[in-house]
Structure formats: structure tokens, C-alpha cells
Amino acid sequence: MSFSEGHKFSEDSKQHLAQIIDNINAGIWEYNINTKETKWSSGFYNVLGYMFGDIECSNHVFFEHLLYHQDKPTFLSALNNNQYNPSNSVQIRLLTKTAGYQWFESTIKRYNDESGQVIYGSIISIHQYKQAELQAAHNDRVYSEAISIAKFGSWELDARNMDLWLSKQLYDIFELQNQVKLSLDEAISFFEPNYRATIQGAVNNAITYCQPYELELKLRTAKNNLIWVRVKGIPIIDDFGKCVTVRGILQDIDHSKRKTLTLESSLNLLTDQNRRLQNFAYIVSHNLRSHTGNLQFMVSLHEQTETPEERTEIFGHIKSISDSLNATIEHLNEIVKIQTEITNERKLIDIEKLFNNIQLALKSNIEALNAHIEHDFSKCQHINYIPAYMESILQNLLTNSLKYAHPDRSPEIKCYTLKERNHIYMIFEDNGIGIDLERYGDKIFGMYKTFHQNPDAKGIGLFITRNQIEALGGTIKVESTVNIGTKFTIKLV
Amino acid sequence: MIVTKSDVSACIIDDDPIYVYGFKKLIKLRGLHSQITSFSNGSQAITWLKNPFNIPNLPDVIFLDVNMPGMDGWEFLQEFAEIKSQLGKKISIYMLSSSINLNDVYRAKNNVDVVDYIFKPISGHQLTELLGMMQETEETKIQKYKS
Numbered sequence: 001m002s003f004s005e006g007h008k009f010s011e012d013s014k015q016h017l018a019q020i021i022d023n024i025n026a027g028i029w030e031y032n033i034n035t036k037e038t039k040w041s042s043g044f045y046n047v048l049g050y051m052f053g054d055i056e057c058s059n060h061v062f063f064e065h066l067l068y069h070q071d072k073p074t075f076l077s078a079l080n081n082n083q084y085n086p087s088n089s090v091q092i093r094l095l096t097k098t099a100g101y102q103w104f105e106s107t108i109k110r111y112n113d114e115s116g117q118v119i120y121g122s123i124i125s126i127h128q129y130k131q132a133e134l135q136a137a138h139n140d141r142v143y144s145e146a147i148s149i150a151k152f153g154s155w156e157l158d159a160r161n162m163d164l165w166l167s168k169q170l171y172d173i174f175e176l177q178n179q180v181k182l183s184l185d186e187a188i189s190f191f192e193p194n195y196r197a198t199i200q201g202a203v204n205n206a207i208t209y210c211q212p213y214e215l216e217l218k219l220r221t222a223k224n225n226l227i228w229v230r231v232k233g234i235p236i237i238d239d240f241g242k243c244v245t246v247r248g249i250l251q252d253i254d255h256s257k258r259k260t261l262t263l264e265s266s267l268n269l270l271t272d273q274n275r276r277l278q279n280f281a282y283i284v285s286h287n288l289r290s291h292t293g294n295l296q297f298m299v300s301l302h303e304q305t306e307t308p309e310e311r312t313e314i315f316g317h318i319k320s321i322s323d324s325l326n327a328t329i330e331h332l333n334e335i336v337k338i339q340t341e342i343t344n345e346r347k348l349i350d351i352e353k354l355f356n357n358i359q360l361a362l363k364s365n366i367e368a369l370n371a372h373i374e375h376d377f378s379k380c381q382h383i384n385y386i387p388a389y390m391e392s393i394l395q396n397l398l399t400n401s402l403k404y405a406h407p408d409r410s411p412e413i414k415c416y417t418l419k420e421r422n423h424i425y426m427i428f429e430d431n432g433i434g435i436d437l438e439r440y441g442d443k444i445f446g447m448y449k450t451f452h453q454n455p456d457a458k459g460i461g462l463f464i465t466r467n468q469i470e471a472l473g474g475t476i477k478v479e480s481t482v483n484i485g486t487k488f489t490i491k492l493v
Numbered sequence: 494m495i496v497t498k499s500d501v502s503a504c505i506i507d508d509d510p511i512y513v514y515g516f517k518k519l520i521k522l523r524g525l526h527s528q529i530t531s532f533s534n535g536s537q538a539i540t541w542l543k544n545p546f547n548i549p550n551l552p553d554v555i556f557l558d559v560n561m562p563g564m565d566g567w568e569f570l571q572e573f574a575e576i577k578s579q580l581g582k583k584i585s586i587y588m589l590s591s592s593i594n595l596n597d598v599y600r601a602k603n604n605v606d607v608v609d610y611i612f613k614p615i616s617g618h619q620l621t622e623l624l625g626m627m628q629e630t631e632e633t634k635i636q637k638y639k640s
Binding site: 282285286287289290293294296297298300301304305310314317320321459 | 509511512514515518519522560562590591592593594613614617
């Protein structure tokens with residue numbers, strides 16, 4: 001039996017009840033739909049911070065003054081719904097006397113008495129609780145937004161049973177639709193094959209030796225996208241110092257990693273170019289200086305000598321210096337030309353045709369040495385390249401092979417092209433005298449570096465060849481064995 | 494005491510024939526009366542120095558070029574450091590180069606066998622001074638021996 005039913009209250013008890021109602025920390029309100037009569041308990045004023053008489057007790061004041069305008073629809077719909085849901089309650093904001101709008105919860109009930117239908121309810125302050133709830137919801141939203149912006153997910157590996165847990169964001173990074181449970185091996189299989197051993201090793205070390213790790217790895221997502229990720233793992237240890245869990249994050253760093261890699265490669269290119277430029281400046285100064293120095297030297301000797309024979313002799317040297325000076329200037333011109341010609345149009349070159357033309361130009365040389373030249377450009381017959389460069393490259397390599405032919409055998413020269421992935425390679429092989437790479441290394445591509453006592457050697461050909469190749473983004477590598485031969489591998493594009 | 498000026502024997506290792514020619518000519522012109530041996534690269538010089546028959550003719554001073562095909566100046570210095578104890582004679586080495594690369598200069602200054610690094614072309618004045626200095630050291634030796 002409920003408290004209100006079956007009891008007839010005496011006037012005293014009613015008075016007593018009214019006192020109790022007035023003193024509890026909740027407000028009671030009542031509204032008669034027919035008579036528009038409104039009643040608020042003193043608790044009602046209290047919870048809102050008003051004194052009795054501060055505000056007029058009316059339906060109008062409630063709706064137009066106390067209730068926050070955005071909460072009106074909520075409240076009204078609660079009033080109307082209430083028939084079907086007797087224990088209805090609604091959360092609304094009401095204007096308090098000093099603290100502005102605050103959150104309250106009101107119950108809404110109705111009953112009929114002789115004067116008509118009455119709606120009533122009690123309000124209690126839920127402000128602190130609501131604030132905390134809103135703050136928590138806000139924090140959650142900020143946190144999950146931050147996580148999705150930072151593109152990272154967390155994971156946990158139980159060291160005892162190797163059970164792996166992945167956060168929802170991690171599944172997003174893996175581009176896995178449903179959050180299927182993955183074993184450690186399955187998770188590792190998402191990484192590119194050459195990174196798997198690294199991550200497996202790091203996990204093992206974390207478990208066995210409690211070593212934390214941070215790695216940048218390449219991952220292939222379920223949708224076959226290749227992305228760079230950073231994986232961090234921290235071992236959590238028990239009281240005995242044994243690793244019980246490895247906890248960590250996995251972050252999609254694809255964008256920044258790719259930027260870093262491009263930056264790194266352009267930095268390398270720049271450093272390389274800078275180094276070459278400085279080298280070039282030294283060489284220029286060295287070579288020009290050695291000629292001008294000699295010139296000065298000879299002129300001064302010419303002044304000091306008296307016999308006409310000696311003077312003629314010295315003058316002969318002055319003439320040869322003048323020739324060398326001219327040759328050096330021409331070499332420098334050629335090098336500067338590489339940089340200016342780079343803007344020239346690339347054309348589709350028939351490699352075989354060009355190669356045959358060059359052979360024709362060197363015909364007397366080839367015949368004199370009884371050289372046997374083979375070529376096979378079937379793997380790549382045409383290439384988009386600056387014609388002047390291609391001609392110079394082929395001519396230089398062929399001339400070199402002839403120049404450094406082995407004295408005991410006739411030259412066997414092979415030239416062919418290859419296509420691998422997106423690159424075109426040209427291979428140039430000979431059976432010449434070769435070069436001691438352990439001793440000279442990359443110097444063979446340096447300017448004015450000569451290694452054999454060959455009077456024809458000027459030390460400029462391979463320097464120009466390398467510059468032409470690299471100017472178009474290619475590379476040249478050399479393998480050689482003394483007395484066996486030399487092989488150049490050129491990545492053209 | 495009468496001091497006879499002893500001749501200084503010099504060796505020049507340089508691949509530039511014009512420079513070698515000029516160098517020899519200059520010494521002759523200056524009346525320095527030195528014996529001059531010349532080599533066009535490091536390995537020729539090393540082979541010659543190693544040959545025991547040449548011991549009586551070992552030079553007092555070597556003028557060494559830096560950039561040469563085959564064995565260059567630096568490589569010569571390495572080989573020289575290995576054989577110098579067997580030569581039985583102190584040989585002063587001057588490096589000669591048209592390279593004004595400071596790295597080369599420092600590298601030469603840090604080598605114990607190198608007395609100095611001289612920028613090409615060497616002037617007549619510089620050469621007279623250098624060889625004159627060598628002669629003086631020879632004199633001091635003789636004086637020491639006599640006293």
C-alpha cells in the first residue's frame with residue numbers, strides 16, 4: 001500500500017507533512033491545468049537560491065524566466081509524454097538567483113482532483129553531477145579526436161599467454177573492417193617482409209630483457225596500402241622484475257616519414273652536389289694555377305737566359321703551356337655545358353642506331369685493335385634522354401675500353417640494356433687492363449685523375465660521363481679486376 | 494778556416510715535364526751546381542730509392558708534387574716512411590703543388606717527413622734560399638766533424 005492511498009490525514013498531519021516537504025533539499029511544484037493555479041514549495045525557492053517573494057509563483061515566470069529557452073521543448077515533450085511513462089523525469093537548466101543557469105532534474109507526474117487535472121513534480125539539483133558528466137563526455141571526445149588526428153592506436157601483449165589486444169584505432173590503421181582478434185604472428189605479418197624480423201626481435205627483447213623499443217616500420221594494410229608506422233613498446237614488470245605485459249602504441253607516420261625521406265634524399269643530393277662543386281672549384285684553381293704558374297716560370301726563365309738556343313727551347317715550352325691552358329678551358333666549358341644542356345629537350349633515342357654511329361666514328365681505332373664489339377638493346381631499344389648526353393656517354397665508355405685494352409689480347413666489348421622495375425640500365429663490359437678499385441675506388445670518376453701511365457689519359461672523360469648521368473638523375477657504378485676487365489653499370493632513368 | 498761549399502743533391506718528383514725542365518734550368522741559372530735527379534711519379538722514385546746501388550747518390554732534398562698519376566705525393570710519403578730508416582741518410586722533403594686546398598696544406602704540415610709545403614711555381618729566390626740553407630747545414634756538419 002502506498003503512502004498516499006488509504007490514509008486520511010488530519011489537519012495536524014497535513015501541517016507536519018508540509019513542514020517536512022518544505023525542509024527537504026528538493027523543490028516541489030504543482031500546476032493545475034484547468035485553473036492555471038501554480039504552487040511551489042519553499043524547497044523550490046531554496047534549491048534555486050531565491051527567497052520566498054523574490055519571484056512570482058506563476059506558470060509564466062517558470063517558462064519565460066526560469067527555464068532555459070533551449071530546454072523548453074524537452075520539458076514540454078516530457079509533460080506530454082508523461083501519460084505513457086508515469087515515472088518520467090527530465091533534465092533541464094533553470095535560472096538560479098546568483099549562479100546563473102544550473103542543471104536540475106525534475107520528475108513529472110499527474111493526477112486528477114475535483115478541480116481538474118494537476119501536474120506535479122519535484123526538482124533536485126544535479127548540477128555537479130551533470131557538470132562532471134559533461135566534462136567527461138567532453139574529455140572523451142577530445143581524447144578520441146586527438147587520437148584520430150594523431151593517427152595512433154594502442155595495444156597490449158600479455159607476456160604469459162602471448163594474447164594480443166588492439167584498440168579500435170589500431171584496427172582503423174590496419175584498415176581492418178571488423179575487429180577480429182589477431183595473434184602476434186598475424187599482427188606482425190602486416191609489416192613488410194624485411195621489417196618482420198626487426199619487430200619480432202624487439203618484442204622478444206622486451207619480454208626477455210625488459211627492453212623498451214621504438215621503431216619506424218613499413219606496414220601493408222588490409223586494403224593493400226603501404227604506410228610508414230612508428231611502433232613503441234614498453235615492458236611492464238611484476239614485483240620480481242619479470243615482464244608480464246608489453247604495452248605500446250602504433251602510429252601512422254606515413255605523411256611525415258615520406259616528407260623526411262624526400263628531404264633526406266634531396267639533402268644528400270645537395271651535399272653531393274656541393275661537394276662536387278667545391279671539388280670542381282679546387283680542380284679549376286689547381287689546373288689553371290699550374291698552367292699559369294708554369295707560364296710565369298717560363299717567362300721569367302726566358303728573361304734570364306741569353307743564348308738563342310735556350311730561348312727557343314723555352315719558347316717551345318711556352319707554346320705547349322698555351323695549348324694545355326686552352327685544353328683545360330675547353331674541359332671546363334664541357335663541364336659547364338652539362339649544366340646548361342640539362343634544360344635541352346629530351347628526345348626518344350634509338351640506342352642501337354646511335355651506338356652504330358659511334359662505332360662508325362671510331363672505326364679506324366676498332367680495326368687497329370681488332371676489337372670485337374657486341375651489343376644487345378632488345379630489352380630496351382629506345383630511351384627518352386638528352387641526345388648529346390647519350391652520345392657522349394656511349395662514346396666515352398667505348399673510347400675508354402679501347403684506350404685501356406689489354407696489350408696481350410684483342411678487346412672484347414659488350415654493351416646491353418636492361419629493364420628492371422621502373423628503371424632502365426645500361427651495362428658496359430670490357431676485357432681490358434682493369435683498374436685497382438681497392439686503391440682508387442670512386443676516384444676514377446674524379447676530374448684529372450689518371451691511373452695508368454697512358455699519354456692519352458686526360459682524366460676528364462669519366463668525370464663528364466658521371467656528371468651527365470647524374471644530372472639526369474641516374475647513377476654509374478663500376479666493377480673491375482686488374483688484368484681481367486671492367487664493367488660499368490649505369491642506371492639511366 | 495776555409496769552408497768549401499758542398500754541393501746539394503736534389504730530387505724532383507713531378508709529372509709535369511715543363512715544370513721539371515724549368516726547375517732544372519733555374520738551378521743551373523742560379524749557379525747552384527746541384528745534382529738533380531727527376532722522376533715523373535712516386536713509384537719510379539721509390540724504386541730508385543730502394544735500389545742499394547743508388548745509396549751513394551741519395552739526394553739531400555726531395556721536391557715532391559702532390560697530384561700525379563700512378564703513385565701520387567701522399568702515397569709516396571707513405572712508402573717513404575716505411576723505407577726511410579734503411580736509407581742511412583736524412584732526406585728533407587718539400588711538397589710542391591698548385592693546389593691551394595687547405596686540407597692538403599694541413600695534411601702536409603702534419604707529416605713528420607715534410608719540411609714545408611710550397612705553392613707552385615717556386616721562385617728563383619725561394620729556391621736559392623732553400624738550397625742555400627741546405628748547404629749551410631752541410632757546412633755545420635763538416636764543422637762539427639772537424640771540431
